[in-house]
Amino acid sequence: MTDVQPQVGVVMGSRSDWETLSGAADVLQDFEVPHECRVVSAHRTPQLLADYAAEAEQRGLRAIIAGAGGAAHLPGMLAAQTTVPVLGVPVASKSLNGLDSLLSIVQMPAGVPVATFAIGSAGARNAALFAVALLAGEEPRLCEALHAYRDAQAQRVYGEELS
Numbered sequence: 001m002t003d004v005q006p007q008v009g010v011v012m013g014s015r016s017d018w019e020t021l022s023g024a025a026d027v028l029q030d031f032e033v034p035h036e037c038r039v040v041s042a043h044r045t046p047q048l049l050a051d052y053a054a055e056a057e058q059r060g061l062r063a064i065i066a067g068a069g070g071a072a073h074l075p076g077m078l079a080a081q082t083t084v085p086v087l088g089v090p091v092a093s094k095s096l097n098g099l100d101s102l103l104s105i106v107q108m109p110a111g112v113p114v115a116t117f118a119i120g121s122a123g124a125r126n127a128a129l130f131a132v133a134l135l136a137g138e139e140p141r142l143c144e145a146l147h148a149y150r151d152a153q154a155q156r157v158y159g160e161e162l163s
C-alpha cells in the first residue's frame with residue numbers, strides 16, 4: 001500500500017521487532033486499512049523519531065502502532081511529540097521476556113497517554129484491531145468488517161470439539 005495515504009503507522013525500534021509487529025500489519029492488510037511500516041528508534045535515530053512524530057498529524061495518520069523491546073521508549077517519545085493516538089506494543093526481550101518492555105511503555109506520566117497492549121504478537125494484532133475500531137467510528141465499512149470479524153471468531157469457537 002505505497003501509493004495510498006497511510007492512515008496508520010506501524011513503527012518499531014529495530015528490524016528484529018518485525019516478527020512481532022508483522023501481526024499488526026497483517027491485520028491492517030486484512031481490513032484494507034492503508035498503512036506504512038517503518039523502523040524508527042528513540043535511541044538510535046532520535047531525529048528521525050522527532051520528524052516522524054512532528055509530521056504524523058499533517059500526513060493524515062490517525063493512529064501509530066509503536067513496538068519496541070527492552071528500554072522501550074519509542075511509544076512514549078512519540079506520544080510526547082504528537083497528539084495522534086499511540087498504541088504501544090511491548091516486544092518480548094531476550095533477558096526479561098518483555099516485562100521490561102511492558103513496564104517501559106505502560107508507566108507513562110499523567111498527561112501523555114500511550115495505550116498499552118499485551119507483550120508480543122497477540123498485543124500487536126490487538127493494537128491493529130484497536131486502530132481499526134478507532135477508524136470504524138467514521139468508516140461504516142470498517143464497522144461492518146469488525147462485526148463480521150467478531151462473528152467469524154465466535155463461530156470458530158462454537159465449532160470446536162475437544163474429543
Ligand SMILES: Nc1c(C(=O)O)ncn1[C@@H]1O[C@H](COP(=O)(O)O)[C@@H](O)[C@H]1O
Pocket residue numbers: 012013014015016017040041042043044067068069070071072073074075091
Ligand atoms: N526499545 C528500543 C528502541 C526505542 O525505544 O526507541 N529502539 C530500539 N529498541 C529495541 O532494542 C531491541 C534490540 O534491538 P536489536 O535487535 O536491533 O539489537 C529491539 O527490541 C528494539 O525495539
